[in-house]
Amino acid sequence: MVKAEPDHKRTFTYEVREVVPADGHKLPGIQYDGNVATIKVTVSDDGSGTLKASAVAENTRFVNRYAAEIDYTAAGGLNVAKTLTGRDMAEGQFTIKVTPDNEASAYALGLSLEGAEIAMPAAADGVQAVKSALGEQHVVLRQATWARRTPIRWSRW
Numbered sequence: 001m002v003k004a005e006p007d008h009k010r011t012f013t014y015e016v017r018e019v020v021p022a023d024g025h026k027l028p029g030i031q032y033d034g035n036v037a038t039i040k041v042t043v044s045d046d047g048s049g050t051l052k053a054s055a056v057a058e059n060t061r062f063v064n065r066y067a068a069e070i071d072y073t074a075a076g077g078l079n080v081a082k083t084l085t086g087r088d089m090a091e092g093q094f095t096i097k098v099t100p101d102n103e104a105s106a107y108a109l110g111l112s113l114e115g116a117e118i119a120m121p122a123a124a125d126g127v128q129a130v131k132s133a134l135g136e137q138h139v140v141l142r143q144a145t146w147a148r149r150t151p152i153r154w155s156r157w
Contacts, residue, residue, distance in 0.1 A: 008044065009044040010042070010044075011042045012040070013038060013039070013040050013041075014039045016036070016037040017035065017036045018032060018034075018035070020034075029066050030064060030065070031064065031065040037058065037060045039056070040057075041053055078098065079132055080098065080118055081128050081129065082128070082129050083129070085125065085126050087125055089123045089125075090122055091119070091121055091122040092119040093120070095119050096117070096118045097118075098111065098115050098118065116133065118131050
């Protein structure tokens with residue numbers, strides 16, 4: 001038991017940041033968020049031997065961005081994936097937003113220019129959750145100009 005004077009408080013400050021892989025191990029196209037969240041936990045003793053804790057979190061939004069180019073001559077769907085390590089992922093805990101970069105991308109993928117948010121399914125600790133960004137539809141992408149590519153961007157909110 002921590003002995004303290006009545007109404008004595010102690011605050012512990014923690015910084016939370018994303019673990020960015022070392023160079024050579026980063027995933028292509030991913031822009032990792034350098035955000036640092038701060039969590040302050042205050043523990044107080046009411047003098048009767050009872051400890052109480054309260055926490056305040058600041059700057060907790062992490063946004064990773066992914067940019068890829070899809071060749072219009074390709075065929076297929078668009079799957080998004082998320083792996084959470086350290087605990088199980090609850091259904092809908094993470095969403096991934098797929099946003100077309102321009103009208104041609106939106107038309108080809110059947111999305112609005114605002115894009116679509118995909119709620120990720122539940123998955124066990126360390127297991128990759130995968131969901132189709134286009135539902136059950138599959139698309140064939142074709143472009144008259146052979147060399148043209150249209151970028152599609154997604155980000156986790």
